[in-house]
Ligand SMILES: NC(=O)C1=CN([C@@H]2O[C@H](COP(=O)(O)OP(=O)(O)OC[C@H]3O[C@@H](n4cnc5c(N)ncnc54)[C@H](O)[C@@H]3O)[C@@H](O)[C@H]2O)C=CC1
């Protein structure tokens with residue numbers, strides 16, 4: 001059996017590497033139109049950072065795992081074609097700002113149709129709007145010259161989280177496969193199931209109809225993001241009342257019906273998918289006339305925007321309502337720890353908010369490059385996931401400096417803001433940092449990872465999300 005995956009990104013790369021690693025009897029080829037990305041997958045410097053990924057790639061690469069730009073050949077030869085291309089939010093036209101842009105998906109479908117001379121199982125790995133399989137089937141059928149070639153479409157959404165992708169792939173809570181309730185649909189489900197059964201217990205492989213599988217993915221992300229917005233909304237209330245959001249989260253999380261996970265209050269959720277998938281869900285609800293349902297889910301994104309804005313306002317307010325010309329050290333730019341990914345990271349909105357008030361910002365992140373940071377700060381909303389769109393130079397680019405060392409970034413700054421929960425930030429020498437900063441020296445902990453009591457002992461004014469406010473800050477707020 002030969003598996004070909006279109007799209008060598010954060011999902012296509014790691015998922016195919018895991019399949020090849022666990023199934024030495026299957027040949028797996030990952031193809032992409034991005035030649036630089038493919039070259040990186042074939043090198044010692046993989047294009048994405050993910051703990052444990054390199055070891056798995058190294059073991060399987062050249063044995064039964066290959067990365068190639070020859071899309072036509074490998075798609076033509078594949079028995080199962082995974083499609084793992086980007087499905088960004090539309091930036092123009094009908095549904096702009098909410099609907100999924102299926103340009104890349106349709107491009108992949110047209111490619112499959114045009115080169116296929118044998119029947120194939122086409123697997124939706126990308127996150128797509130419900131009913132996409134129907135549209136894709138039409139594109140495949142109408143563009144394939146050979147009427148004897150059959151296409152069976154399956155939905156097999158991916159639930160991995162970045163930073164823990166390899167663990168999630170090795171031991172997933174579940175694998176979901178949706179297919180048609182026809183004989184050939186069920187047969188195709190069986191084939192894909194047999195691939196996963198190489199390492200995943202059968203009872204963890206869930207089968208559903210196509211529409212349920214497609215909708216389950218959007219719903220899972222909406223529920224996860226909703227928990228974060230819920231606790232973040234409570235963090236604002238905690239600050240207003242003297243409650244502590246971590247104590248509240250712990251108290252409710254011990255209720256087995258609520259559970260302890262995904263209750264960390266933060267400066268906002270980021271990542272390539274939560275916002276895009278919720279907006280997509282909102283758009284679908286609107287198009288079928290469910291405005292109240294759409295509004296309910298849209299509020300999850302509104303609270304997320306509110307949380308980022310609230311954080312910036314807290315910073316400005318604490319620093320005597322003026323940050324013009326002040327240096328602010330930003331520790332962490334990735335959307336979460338253990339990844340170099342910055343897509344929709346809350347750091348972008350926070351930095352843009354600070355820059356709008358004329359601050360100078362010094363950024364340090366252990367895994368994000370300087371070029372990436374400048375690019376992110378120059379792109380408009382939703383533009384990052386459209387590979388053909390370049391950024392324009394940020395008008396305040398000279399106000400942003402990127403450092404390779406946290407201590408250098410903090411030197412001479414008025415404040416430091418923790419925006420990503422990297423473990424290394426917990427172990428920094430904060431006395432040394434305090435001594436190098438302007439006074440009063442502020443810490444804004446957007447992830448609640450630092451030892452606040454110790455920081456106060458050193459002399460910092462500390463703002464921690466959802467925690468009782470320092471008397472110094474209360475004066476500004478009462
Ligand atoms: N990033 C994540 O953690 C997760 C992402 N997803 C979903 O998976 C999908 C892919 O996401 P990522 O891997 O993060 O995107 P990505 O942007 O990292 O990778 C997509 C790749 O597809 C390639 N591509 C686009 N059109 C192509 C074509 N016609 N032929 C060949 N290659 C083509 C692009 O060049 C790019 O390298 C999205 O729908 C996303 O919502 C789902 C679960 C987790």
Ligand SMILES: O=C(O)[C@H]1O[C@H](OP(=O)(O)OP(=O)(O)OC[C@H]2O[C@@H](n3ccc(=O)[nH]c3=O)[C@H](O)[C@@H]2O)[C@H](O)[C@@H](O)[C@@H]1O
Nearest residue numbers: 158159160161162228262263264266269270271273335336
């Ligand atoms: O479809 C996707 O792309 C993926 O989206 C998320 O995975 P990911 O975005 O990689 O990472 P998460 O761990 O979910 O974190 C998302 C954001 O929420 C934030 N977060 C997470 C948990 C929490 O308690 N609080 C919080 O603010 C993180 O810092 C991060 O910015 C989901 O967890 C995956 O199941 C899903 O497959």
